[in-house]
Amino acid sequence: MGNSVIDFLGKIVCEIPIIKQTIDDCTVLWLPDEPPIIYLFGEVGESIINELLNDHKKSFKLCFDIIEDGLTNLGNLIRTAVATGMIEAMVAKSDNDLQLWTRLEKLFGPESKKHALAWRSFGG
Secondary structure (H helix, E strand, C coil): CCHHHHHHHHHHHHHCCCHHHHHHHHHHHHCCCCCCHHHHHHHHHHHHHHHHHHCCCCCCHHHHHHHHHHHHCCCHHHHHHHHHHHHHHHHHHCCCCHHHHHHHHHHCCHHHHHHHHHHHHHCC
16 A cells, blocks of 8 residues: 555544454455455545444544545545445445434535445436
8 A cells, every 4th residue: 555545544544443344354354466456445534334234423524525535636546446436335324324424415525425425316
């Protein structure tokens, strides 16, 4: 994994420390190779949703600001992984849960929300 990927995921881990376990599990699963970045970001997206469902008191705002930054301000590799891995995994997890989707809509930044809505209307 490149430094930009590690730095980006590190910011998310700072906000939701348990995500490190997801990254570690994914890394071990793919040894001796590195996990595909889209797969890894999808797993992280699912873990964020799991934490969102388990912790109704935490804000998660900063975490979703980091996701928005990854989609809008970082390189193409991160942008693609955030969109097609992380956001699409989150949308898929919310497919049959209107309450979760409503919460996600409020947390996504403008570009993240635009991608999430497009993926949701595509069929997730």
